[in-house]
Amino acid sequence: MTAPDAEVPAKSGPAPARDFIRQIVDEDNRVGKWGGRVHTRFPPEPNGYLHIGHAKSICLNFGLAKEFGGLCNLRFDDTNPAKEEVEYVDAIQEDVRWLGFSWDDRLFYASDYFEKLYAFAEQLIEKGLAYVDDLSQEEIRAYRGTLTEPGKDSPCRDRAPEENLDLFRRMRAGEFPDGAKVLRLKIDMQSPNVVLRDPVIYRIKHVEHHRTGNTWCIYPMYDYTHCISDALEGITHSICSLEFENNRPLYDWVLNQLPVPGHPQQIEFARLNLSYTVLSKRKLIQLVTEKVVSGWDDPRLPTLSGIRRRGYTPEAMRDFCERIGVSKADSQVDMALLEHCLREDLNARAKRLMGVLRPLKLVITNYPEGQAEDIHFPYHPEDASMGARQVPFSRELYVERDDFMEVPAKKWFRLAPGAEVRLRHAYYVTCTEVIKDPATGEVVELRCVHDPATKGGWSSDGRKVKGTIHWVSAAHALPAEVRLYDRLFTKENPTEGKGDFLDHINPHSLEVIENALIEPALADIPVGENVQFERLGYFCVDKDSTPQKRVFNRSVALKDSWAKAAR
């Protein structure tokens, strides 16, 4: 049902609001700035897994291309071999595909351009716009000045182009150790924008690159690489997040000095923040390596692989990305919106089945022992096309512990001594006896009588039963493990304030129910598929499932106005 690799369907219905980026594209098209061309790119660094914040960017970039009949490239920004790995390259592609987007043959790597980048750097040197600096890292930092004081020129700043060229070539040849020299742009050490104070564009790193191997020992830096890569690919709109706003003058500066085929427009938007979680690669990687969670695909994580395993659908993710909008204001989106998007999607498409999380035995004393019957159960109350299955019913059932109250609260419609409820699609049943463990006082069994005339869950005498509960037949039910998830952090913004964000981990973010019981049909649901456990929530089959025991992840609970009222 998650339809991996499915193309994003064309949008129907009202057009989404024109965010400021779409307005820029509209205007560009109006004046013919790019000849009607729209070409974007999604440029992840393969140094971690993608998260929901990336989904926002993916939907924006690929979505924009799709809407305007343009193209969107997938480009790995792999200029720092010390941090990047193929594992991430593979995972990222899987995630983008899962979201429903494709890049056809436009899979690129910044490392594809290393040779060109190098040649451009020599040109810059020849034009006297770049120089090799011998200063140490600490010295460069000291020379850079501070936010309020201008920097000062490096002693190497006025080296002759020929000398710079010679040095730069020897850097490439591997004549110097890591950190011995760097190539810097000659811009302005007094600039109020620190980014422009002769930025380093090449550093020496004798590190093997996941794609270029040991071909290089010097690697270009982001500011230099990104703009040129964009230009080489014919990108029209280079969309990135707000923190790169300071870098835009540098982006433009580099492209203005070089004979590149075009000059894309960099546009910055506010990255996503989600309540009760963290969305930074550094923190996510920390959660994984410090084993706070089980891995990159832990269902509690906001990584796309975690979200996918949790049971979120690409449709819900895209809807979410559309609903949050695009702007330049820092914001933190309420987790409730994400959950809403999933519920809305699954409400329409998920089969309804029954599972009991915390079983309480219920015996129907006036139902013949040894008898069983099949109950007709539609898969969806509003969509008959989804079909139906037979659910076995018998004298001994299990119902949800939470559906019984020995001393009912006011407005309680479910089981209680003497109360009549409907067993969904089966019979009306009245609780006649409550059996307790004499030692602990715990309720261990309910005795009930059923009304045979209410078969199917309906009475012809106009009798009103307000409560309907779900059930499984004791003899037919199958064991299952169910994992319930809650927010990973107890603080809305775990990063805020002093102290470590790990101090705010929610100790109850995972609850494993080992002894749940499910109806037989639930055993046939394939891994990854979403279903609704009636009255409980949407669940999906986890990959940890075995033929003996299915494992379900609760993706999101159903809205529960009773629980809300009780609170």
Add this chain to the structure above:
RNA sequence: UGGGGCGUCGCCAAGUUGGUAAGGCACGGGGUUUUGGUCCCCGCAUUCGUGGGUUCGAGUCCUACCGCCCCAGCCA
């Protein structure tokens, strides 16, 4: 303290020649209902960070403040 951004309902977010505050989520109320689900109604900013000013009229223009975010990696 230099530079770059941002501030419209609890959370997002429209608002584009200034003309009298969209929508979604959340929340509250009611109806329907064999999921206390769904669905359907209704309500929810005399107000746009604040103070001045221009104007017949300002969220939209001017001005002065205030608050928050980003930048001093040989990270991206």
